[in-house]
Amino acid sequence: MTQPKTNHTNALLRRLSLSTLILVAAGCGNAAVPRDPPVAIPTAELFQERYSPETITQGLPWKFSVSTEQTETDNTTRTLFVSEEPVEDSGGKAVSLSAFLETQTFDRPEQAAGVFAKQADNAHPDTGLTYAWDLLVLDGAHLHHLHAPCLFSEESFNTMSANLRKMIRSASRQTLRCRCGGGCAVTNGG
Incomplete structure:
Protein backbone atom coordinates (compact mmCIF):
# COMPACT_ATOMS: atom_id res chain seq x y z
CA MET A 1 0.00 0.00 0.00
CA ALA A 40 -20.59 8.02 4.31
CA ILE A 41 -17.30 9.84 3.79
CA PRO A 42 -18.16 13.03 1.92
CA THR A 43 -15.91 15.79 3.22
CA ALA A 44 -15.78 19.51 2.69
CA GLU A 45 -13.10 18.79 0.10
CA LEU A 46 -15.37 16.34 -1.74
CA PHE A 47 -18.23 18.88 -1.59
CA GLN A 48 -16.00 21.37 -3.39
CA GLU A 49 -14.92 18.76 -5.96
CA ARG A 50 -18.49 17.65 -6.66
CA TYR A 51 -19.97 21.12 -7.00
CA SER A 52 -18.52 24.13 -8.70
CA PRO A 53 -18.31 26.99 -6.18
CA GLU A 54 -19.15 29.42 -8.98
CA THR A 55 -22.69 28.01 -8.82
CA ILE A 56 -23.31 30.07 -5.67
CA THR A 57 -23.06 33.37 -7.56
CA GLN A 58 -25.03 32.35 -10.67
CA GLY A 59 -27.81 34.80 -11.44
CA LEU A 60 -26.13 37.78 -9.77
CA PRO A 61 -25.38 40.90 -11.84
CA TRP A 62 -21.65 40.79 -11.02
CA LYS A 63 -18.78 38.47 -11.90
CA PHE A 64 -16.83 37.03 -9.00
CA SER A 65 -13.37 35.60 -8.60
CA VAL A 66 -13.53 32.45 -6.50
CA SER A 67 -10.85 30.92 -4.29
CA THR A 68 -11.11 27.93 -1.96
CA GLU A 69 -8.77 27.13 0.90
CA GLN A 70 -8.52 24.74 3.81
CA THR A 71 -8.82 26.62 7.10
CA GLU A 72 -6.71 26.02 10.19
CA THR A 73 -9.09 23.25 11.22
CA ASP A 74 -8.86 20.12 9.09
CA ASN A 75 -12.61 19.74 8.78
CA THR A 76 -13.37 23.16 7.25
CA THR A 77 -12.95 24.68 3.81
CA ARG A 78 -13.65 28.31 3.00
CA THR A 79 -14.61 29.55 -0.43
CA LEU A 80 -14.26 33.30 -0.91
CA PHE A 81 -16.22 35.20 -3.56
CA VAL A 82 -14.93 38.68 -4.49
CA SER A 83 -16.45 40.85 -7.21
CA GLU A 84 -14.06 41.23 -10.14
CA GLU A 85 -15.06 44.86 -10.63
CA PRO A 86 -15.45 47.25 -7.70
CA VAL A 87 -18.90 48.68 -7.09
CA GLU A 88 -19.68 52.18 -5.86
CA ASP A 89 -21.05 52.57 -2.37
CA SER A 90 -23.20 55.49 -1.27
CA GLY A 91 -20.12 57.45 -0.17
CA GLY A 92 -18.68 57.42 -3.69
CA LYS A 93 -15.63 55.28 -2.94
CA ALA A 94 -15.11 52.02 -4.79
CA VAL A 95 -15.53 48.81 -2.83
CA SER A 96 -15.62 45.18 -3.87
CA LEU A 97 -18.43 42.85 -2.91
CA SER A 98 -17.30 39.77 -1.04
CA ALA A 99 -18.99 36.77 0.50
CA PHE A 100 -17.86 33.39 1.75
CA LEU A 101 -19.05 29.82 2.08
CA GLU A 102 -17.57 27.73 4.87
CA THR A 103 -18.19 24.01 4.84
CA GLN A 104 -17.47 21.98 7.97
CA THR A 105 -17.46 18.20 7.86
CA PHE A 106 -17.86 16.22 11.06
CA ASP A 107 -17.35 12.53 11.79
CA ARG A 108 -21.01 12.07 12.72
CA PRO A 109 -24.24 13.91 11.86
CA GLU A 110 -24.92 14.36 15.59
CA GLN A 111 -21.80 16.52 15.91
CA ALA A 112 -22.89 18.77 13.04
CA ALA A 113 -26.39 18.99 14.52
CA GLY A 114 -24.91 20.03 17.88
CA VAL A 115 -22.92 22.87 16.31
CA PHE A 116 -25.98 23.93 14.28
CA ALA A 117 -28.15 23.99 17.43
CA LYS A 118 -25.53 26.01 19.32
CA GLN A 119 -25.35 28.57 16.48
CA ALA A 120 -29.15 28.82 16.39
CA ASP A 121 -29.25 29.31 20.18
CA ASN A 122 -26.54 32.00 20.01
CA ALA A 123 -28.28 33.99 17.27
CA HIS A 124 -29.49 37.31 18.65
CA PRO A 125 -33.21 37.94 18.07
CA ASP A 126 -32.53 41.45 16.73
CA THR A 127 -29.11 41.20 15.08
CA GLY A 128 -28.85 37.55 14.04
CA LEU A 129 -25.43 35.89 13.96
CA THR A 130 -23.24 38.63 12.51
CA TYR A 131 -25.51 41.62 11.76
CA ALA A 132 -25.15 40.58 8.11
CA TRP A 133 -26.71 37.98 5.78
CA ASP A 134 -26.11 34.45 7.04
CA LEU A 135 -27.43 31.07 5.99
CA LEU A 136 -26.45 27.91 7.85
CA VAL A 137 -27.45 24.65 6.20
CA LEU A 138 -27.23 21.42 8.17
CA ASP A 139 -26.93 18.45 5.84
CA GLY A 140 -26.04 15.22 7.60
CA ALA A 141 -22.47 15.47 8.86
CA HIS A 142 -21.95 18.77 6.99
CA LEU A 143 -22.59 22.33 8.10
CA HIS A 144 -22.47 24.99 5.39
CA HIS A 145 -22.32 28.69 6.32
CA LEU A 146 -22.97 31.24 3.58
CA HIS A 147 -22.16 34.79 4.71
CA ALA A 148 -22.51 38.11 2.90
CA PRO A 149 -22.33 41.68 4.19
CA CYS A 150 -25.27 44.07 4.09
CA LEU A 151 -23.96 45.52 0.81
CA PHE A 152 -25.77 42.59 -0.83
CA SER A 153 -29.48 43.14 -1.33
CA GLU A 154 -31.98 40.67 0.06
CA GLU A 155 -32.73 39.55 -3.50
CA SER A 156 -29.05 38.86 -4.20
CA PHE A 157 -28.61 36.92 -0.96
CA ASN A 158 -31.79 34.95 -1.68
CA THR A 159 -30.32 34.01 -5.08
CA MET A 160 -27.09 32.81 -3.48
CA SER A 161 -29.04 30.90 -0.80
CA ALA A 162 -31.24 29.19 -3.38
CA ASN A 163 -28.14 28.19 -5.38
CA LEU A 164 -26.56 26.64 -2.28
CA ARG A 165 -29.73 24.71 -1.43
CA LYS A 166 -29.90 23.39 -5.02
CA MET A 167 -26.28 22.21 -4.74
CA ILE A 168 -27.00 20.27 -1.57
CA ARG A 169 -30.24 18.61 -2.74
CA SER A 170 -31.12 16.99 0.56
CA ALA A 171 -34.70 16.81 1.77
CA SER A 172 -33.60 16.32 5.38
CA ARG A 173 -31.58 19.51 5.74
CA GLN A 174 -32.24 22.21 8.32
CA THR A 175 -31.47 25.87 7.69
CA LEU A 176 -30.92 28.92 9.83
CA ARG A 177 -31.42 32.11 7.82
CA CYS A 178 -30.46 35.45 9.34
CA ARG A 179 -31.45 38.77 7.82
CA CYS A 180 -29.04 41.65 7.53
CA GLY A 181 -29.46 43.51 10.81
CA GLY A 182 -32.40 41.30 11.75
CA GLY A 183 -33.29 38.09 13.46
CA CYS A 184 -33.00 34.48 12.33
CA ALA A 185 -35.45 31.73 11.45
CA VAL A 186 -34.92 27.95 11.47
CA THR A 187 -36.62 25.85 8.80
CA ASN A 188 -36.68 22.10 8.22
CA GLY A 189 -36.23 20.65 4.75
CA GLY A 190 -35.83 24.00 3.04
Whole structure:
Protein backbone atom coordinates (compact mmCIF):
# COMPACT_ATOMS: atom_id res chain seq x y z
CA MET A 1 0.00 0.00 0.00
CA THR A 2 1.44 3.42 -0.90
CA GLN A 3 1.89 6.17 1.63
CA PRO A 4 -1.08 8.63 1.71
CA LYS A 5 -0.15 11.98 0.18
CA THR A 6 -3.02 14.26 1.19
CA ASN A 7 -5.09 15.14 4.22
CA HIS A 8 -8.11 13.90 2.26
CA THR A 9 -6.53 10.48 1.78
CA ASN A 10 -5.56 10.34 5.46
CA ALA A 11 -9.13 11.17 6.48
CA LEU A 12 -10.50 8.46 4.22
CA LEU A 13 -8.09 5.87 5.57
CA ARG A 14 -8.92 6.76 9.17
CA ARG A 15 -12.59 6.18 8.47
CA LEU A 16 -12.27 2.86 6.70
CA SER A 17 -12.54 -0.14 8.97
CA LEU A 18 -9.67 -2.59 9.25
CA SER A 19 -11.72 -5.32 7.58
CA THR A 20 -12.44 -3.06 4.62
CA LEU A 21 -8.75 -2.22 4.27
CA ILE A 22 -7.87 -5.92 4.29
CA LEU A 23 -10.50 -6.69 1.64
CA VAL A 24 -9.37 -3.81 -0.56
CA ALA A 25 -5.71 -4.81 -0.21
CA ALA A 26 -6.63 -8.39 -1.14
CA GLY A 27 -8.59 -7.16 -4.17
CA CYS A 28 -11.91 -8.38 -2.79
CA GLY A 29 -13.67 -5.02 -3.15
CA ASN A 30 -17.32 -5.86 -2.52
CA ALA A 31 -16.96 -9.44 -1.31
CA ALA A 32 -19.94 -10.66 0.73
CA VAL A 33 -18.21 -11.00 4.08
CA PRO A 34 -19.10 -9.40 7.39
CA ARG A 35 -17.75 -5.90 7.76
CA ASP A 36 -18.56 -2.72 9.59
CA PRO A 37 -21.62 -0.82 8.38
CA PRO A 38 -20.86 1.54 5.51
CA VAL A 39 -19.86 5.04 6.52
CA ALA A 40 -20.59 8.02 4.31
CA ILE A 41 -17.30 9.84 3.79
CA PRO A 42 -18.16 13.03 1.92
CA THR A 43 -15.91 15.79 3.22
CA ALA A 44 -15.78 19.51 2.69
CA GLU A 45 -13.10 18.79 0.10
CA LEU A 46 -15.37 16.34 -1.74
CA PHE A 47 -18.23 18.88 -1.59
CA GLN A 48 -16.00 21.37 -3.39
CA GLU A 49 -14.92 18.76 -5.96
CA ARG A 50 -18.49 17.65 -6.66
CA TYR A 51 -19.97 21.12 -7.00
CA SER A 52 -18.52 24.13 -8.70
CA PRO A 53 -18.31 26.99 -6.18
CA GLU A 54 -19.15 29.42 -8.98
CA THR A 55 -22.69 28.01 -8.82
CA ILE A 56 -23.31 30.07 -5.67
CA THR A 57 -23.06 33.37 -7.56
CA GLN A 58 -25.03 32.35 -10.67
CA GLY A 59 -27.81 34.80 -11.44
CA LEU A 60 -26.13 37.78 -9.77
CA PRO A 61 -25.38 40.90 -11.84
CA TRP A 62 -21.65 40.79 -11.02
CA LYS A 63 -18.78 38.47 -11.90
CA PHE A 64 -16.83 37.03 -9.00
CA SER A 65 -13.37 35.60 -8.60
CA VAL A 66 -13.53 32.45 -6.50
CA SER A 67 -10.85 30.92 -4.29
CA THR A 68 -11.11 27.93 -1.96
CA GLU A 69 -8.77 27.13 0.90
CA GLN A 70 -8.52 24.74 3.81
CA THR A 71 -8.82 26.62 7.10
CA GLU A 72 -6.71 26.02 10.19
CA THR A 73 -9.09 23.25 11.22
CA ASP A 74 -8.86 20.12 9.09
CA ASN A 75 -12.61 19.74 8.78
CA THR A 76 -13.37 23.16 7.25
CA THR A 77 -12.95 24.68 3.81
CA ARG A 78 -13.65 28.31 3.00
CA THR A 79 -14.61 29.55 -0.43
CA LEU A 80 -14.26 33.30 -0.91
CA PHE A 81 -16.22 35.20 -3.56
CA VAL A 82 -14.93 38.68 -4.49
CA SER A 83 -16.45 40.85 -7.21
CA GLU A 84 -14.06 41.23 -10.14
CA GLU A 85 -15.06 44.86 -10.63
CA PRO A 86 -15.45 47.25 -7.70
CA VAL A 87 -18.90 48.68 -7.09
CA GLU A 88 -19.68 52.18 -5.86
CA ASP A 89 -21.05 52.57 -2.37
CA SER A 90 -23.20 55.49 -1.27
CA GLY A 91 -20.12 57.45 -0.17
CA GLY A 92 -18.68 57.42 -3.69
CA LYS A 93 -15.63 55.28 -2.94
CA ALA A 94 -15.11 52.02 -4.79
CA VAL A 95 -15.53 48.81 -2.83
CA SER A 96 -15.62 45.18 -3.87
CA LEU A 97 -18.43 42.85 -2.91
CA SER A 98 -17.30 39.77 -1.04
CA ALA A 99 -18.99 36.77 0.50
CA PHE A 100 -17.86 33.39 1.75
CA LEU A 101 -19.05 29.82 2.08
CA GLU A 102 -17.57 27.73 4.87
CA THR A 103 -18.19 24.01 4.84
CA GLN A 104 -17.47 21.98 7.97
CA THR A 105 -17.46 18.20 7.86
CA PHE A 106 -17.86 16.22 11.06
CA ASP A 107 -17.35 12.53 11.79
CA ARG A 108 -21.01 12.07 12.72
CA PRO A 109 -24.24 13.91 11.86
CA GLU A 110 -24.92 14.36 15.59
CA GLN A 111 -21.80 16.52 15.91
CA ALA A 112 -22.89 18.77 13.04
CA ALA A 113 -26.39 18.99 14.52
CA GLY A 114 -24.91 20.03 17.88
CA VAL A 115 -22.92 22.87 16.31
CA PHE A 116 -25.98 23.93 14.28
CA ALA A 117 -28.15 23.99 17.43
CA LYS A 118 -25.53 26.01 19.32
CA GLN A 119 -25.35 28.57 16.48
CA ALA A 120 -29.15 28.82 16.39
CA ASP A 121 -29.25 29.31 20.18
CA ASN A 122 -26.54 32.00 20.01
CA ALA A 123 -28.28 33.99 17.27
CA HIS A 124 -29.49 37.31 18.65
CA PRO A 125 -33.21 37.94 18.07
CA ASP A 126 -32.53 41.45 16.73
CA THR A 127 -29.11 41.20 15.08
CA GLY A 128 -28.85 37.55 14.04
CA LEU A 129 -25.43 35.89 13.96
CA THR A 130 -23.24 38.63 12.51
CA TYR A 131 -25.51 41.62 11.76
CA ALA A 132 -25.15 40.58 8.11
CA TRP A 133 -26.71 37.98 5.78
CA ASP A 134 -26.11 34.45 7.04
CA LEU A 135 -27.43 31.07 5.99
CA LEU A 136 -26.45 27.91 7.85
CA VAL A 137 -27.45 24.65 6.20
CA LEU A 138 -27.23 21.42 8.17
CA ASP A 139 -26.93 18.45 5.84
CA GLY A 140 -26.04 15.22 7.60
CA ALA A 141 -22.47 15.47 8.86
CA HIS A 142 -21.95 18.77 6.99
CA LEU A 143 -22.59 22.33 8.10
CA HIS A 144 -22.47 24.99 5.39
CA HIS A 145 -22.32 28.69 6.32
CA LEU A 146 -22.97 31.24 3.58
CA HIS A 147 -22.16 34.79 4.71
CA ALA A 148 -22.51 38.11 2.90
CA PRO A 149 -22.33 41.68 4.19
CA CYS A 150 -25.27 44.07 4.09
CA LEU A 151 -23.96 45.52 0.81
CA PHE A 152 -25.77 42.59 -0.83
CA SER A 153 -29.48 43.14 -1.33
CA GLU A 154 -31.98 40.67 0.06
CA GLU A 155 -32.73 39.55 -3.50
CA SER A 156 -29.05 38.86 -4.20
CA PHE A 157 -28.61 36.92 -0.96
CA ASN A 158 -31.79 34.95 -1.68
CA THR A 159 -30.32 34.01 -5.08
CA MET A 160 -27.09 32.81 -3.48
CA SER A 161 -29.04 30.90 -0.80
CA ALA A 162 -31.24 29.19 -3.38
CA ASN A 163 -28.14 28.19 -5.38
CA LEU A 164 -26.56 26.64 -2.28
CA ARG A 165 -29.73 24.71 -1.43
CA LYS A 166 -29.90 23.39 -5.02
CA MET A 167 -26.28 22.21 -4.74
CA ILE A 168 -27.00 20.27 -1.57
CA ARG A 169 -30.24 18.61 -2.74
CA SER A 170 -31.12 16.99 0.56
CA ALA A 171 -34.70 16.81 1.77
CA SER A 172 -33.60 16.32 5.38
CA ARG A 173 -31.58 19.51 5.74
CA GLN A 174 -32.24 22.21 8.32
CA THR A 175 -31.47 25.87 7.69
CA LEU A 176 -30.92 28.92 9.83
CA ARG A 177 -31.42 32.11 7.82
CA CYS A 178 -30.46 35.45 9.34
CA ARG A 179 -31.45 38.77 7.82
CA CYS A 180 -29.04 41.65 7.53
CA GLY A 181 -29.46 43.51 10.81
CA GLY A 182 -32.40 41.30 11.75
CA GLY A 183 -33.29 38.09 13.46
CA CYS A 184 -33.00 34.48 12.33
CA ALA A 185 -35.45 31.73 11.45
CA VAL A 186 -34.92 27.95 11.47
CA THR A 187 -36.62 25.85 8.80
CA ASN A 188 -36.68 22.10 8.22
CA GLY A 189 -36.23 20.65 4.75
CA GLY A 190 -35.83 24.00 3.04
